[in-house]
Amino acid sequence: xxxxxxxxxxxxxxxxxxxxxxxxxxxxTFAVRHGRPLLLDEHMARLALGCQRLSIATxxxxxxxxxxxxxxxxxxxxxxxILTRGDSQRGYAPAAGVAARRILQASPLPSYPAxxxxxGVRLFMCQTRLGEQPLLAGLKHLNRLxxxxxxxxxxxxxxxxxxxxxxxxxxxxxVYSNLFLVKQxxxxxxxxxxxxxAGVMRAALLARAEMMNIPVQVRDLAFDELAQADEAFVCNSxxxxxxxxxxxxxxxxxxxxxxxxxxxxxxxxxT
Amino acid sequence: xxxxxxxxxxxxxxxxxxxxxxxxxxxxTFAVRHGRPLLLDEHMARLALGCQRLSIATxxxxxxxxxxxxxxxxxxxxxxxILTRGDSQRGYAPAAGVAARRILQASPLPSYPAxxxxxGVRLFMCQTRLGEQPLLAGLKHLNRLxxxxxxxxxxxxxxxxxxxxxxxxxxxxxVYSNLFLVKQxxxxxxxxxxxxxAGVMRAALLARAEMMNIPVQVRDLAFDELAQADEAFVCNSxxxxxxxxxxxxxxxxxxxxxxxxxxxxxxxxxT
Numbered sequence: 001x002x003x004x005x006x007x008x009x010x011x012x013x014x015x016x017x018x019x020x021x022x023x024x025x026x027x028x029t030f031a032v033r034h035g036r037p038l039l040l041d042e043h044m045a046r047l048a049l050g051c052q053r054l055s056i057a058t059x060x061x062x063x064x065x066x067x068x069x070x071x072x073x074x075x076x077x078x079x080x081x082i083l084t085r086g087d088s089q090r091g092y093a094p095a096a097g098v099a100a101r102r103i104l105q106a107s108p109l110p111s112y113p114a115x116x117x118x119x120g121v122r123l124f125m126c127q128t129r130l131g132e133q134p135l136l137a138g139l140k141h142l143n144r145l146x147x148x149x150x151x152x153x154x155x156x157x158x159x160x161x162x163x164x165x166x167x168x169x170x171x172x173x174x175v176y177s178n179l180f181l182v183k184q185x186x187x188x189x190x191x192x193x194x195x196x197x198a199g200v201m202r203a204a205l206l207a208r209a210e211m212m213n214i215p216v217q218v219r220d221l222a223f224d225e226l227a228q229a230d231e232a233f234v235c236n237s238x239x240x241x242x243x244x245x246x247x248x249x250x251x252x253x254x255x256x257x258x259x260x261x262x263x264x265x266x267x268x269x270x271t
Numbered sequence: 272x273x274x275x276x277x278x279x280x281x282x283x284x285x286x287x288x289x290x291x292x293x294x295x296x297x298x299x300t301f302a303v304r305h306g307r308p309l310l311l312d313e314h315m316a317r318l319a320l321g322c323q324r325l326s327i328a329t330x331x332x333x334x335x336x337x338x339x340x341x342x343x344x345x346x347x348x349x350x351x352x353i354l355t356r357g358d359s360q361r362g363y364a365p366a367a368g369v370a371a372r373r374i375l376q377a378s379p380l381p382s383y384p385a386x387x388x389x390x391g392v393r394l395f396m397c398q399t400r401l402g403e404q405p406l407l408a409g410l411k412h413l414n415r416l417x418x419x420x421x422x423x424x425x426x427x428x429x430x431x432x433x434x435x436x437x438x439x440x441x442x443x444x445x446v447y448s449n450l451f452l453v454k455q456x457x458x459x460x461x462x463x464x465x466x467x468x469a470g471v472m473r474a475a476l477l478a479r480a481e482m483m484n485i486p487v488q489v490r491d492l493a494f495d496e497l498a499q500a501d502e503a504f505v506c507n508s509x510x511x512x513x514x515x516x517x518x519x520x521x522x523x524x525x526x527x528x529x530x531x532x533x534x535x536x537x538x539x540x541x542t
Contacts (some may be wrong), residue, residue: 015374
């Protein structure tokens, strides 16, 4: 399916777009099933927060409507929304009154091996560390060179994801997923107020876990807590949950809380 | 003058360009006088280093030649080169064998007030701090949200530049310039191996200062060294050197070393 720019089919974008010049914008990646964008409200809530924090003026309801229409035409696949601050001449200063620009792109649903969800994945231990920037932490913005560098560290098919740490060595997330650990029945995941992307599936799982009275801690995760974890899994809004079967020399089997939440993620990814 | 994409006049770029998707690329901004790009060798050296560190395969000599031809047509102005890793489908993994893509854009030489160079500029004290990321430090890459946020902090015409610090409060640079201090005849500027952009004019001035037997220190600069400085100036490869007349409550007059190096910068920006 062809891409849209500001609601109209297009294959190219103005060279003065600030997304290209400075990575000045945000993106969201929607799984689309039966013509519907999944977890739309959660994606739009994160986008709205990003727009607020970056002072990008946009009508989020209009954007949501456009995503719905695009997904309806796409049917099945992945819809990626890029929202940039629009066009401007040279210089970092955003021009006043310039309209944000919306891009929608389609790709097929990725065909991951069934064993990723069934028996779990191996995580590559990335050397690329996440820098700390509280002003951008949590947002899915377009400044993603750290992820590009991290993803470049492995080419083998053995590792489905990479584990990223911050400069202090604390566990943060996957390259395109969030990380959860389970320790003595408590669900652990990293706070993402200094670095990291606050994933939509992460947020949805945290909300469901609270409802299900599963103890949850969102806090700093020291590196050695990985070795102490009873279970580990990664998640995102396209594939749901993959148990982690190995990370470096460490090994796990998919545990009971992982399986419980995997079922939750499956329901979240059904229309 | 019209923009070029890969050497051909164009106004738009493919939506799958990784510069747009992830800020996956680098840029250089050339002052162009009498049809020649100034400090071309220095700009291309930084670009080559950036390509090496980001593993972007490109023929830098070919790019330099293209910049020369673009500048020859432009005559007078500013030529901005954006070099991205090229196009790819969704996902952080760079596709193997994809060609880097070159964009050249023209704008007029900025018409700064003469007093910026004569009596100096006021620096806005930015609250936006630079995050530490040694893998990207020094490079002029396309992940520039920190600069966008910093430049958004002031709209008045009183401040020609903003002063940026790192998370520890150390002095680093301007939003679009590098910062130098003078203390007892020694030229000081921040090391840029954790954050910051290693400017081409900064590099050229450091090299000339060494030749002129001016003592130079490139090191961490504590915030209170600003108050202790005898002189302060900012520099870049378009405007050369501006003395700093004020930063917050601090005031200076243009000092002798600033004036000496200002003359050096002027010769560097003559063809």
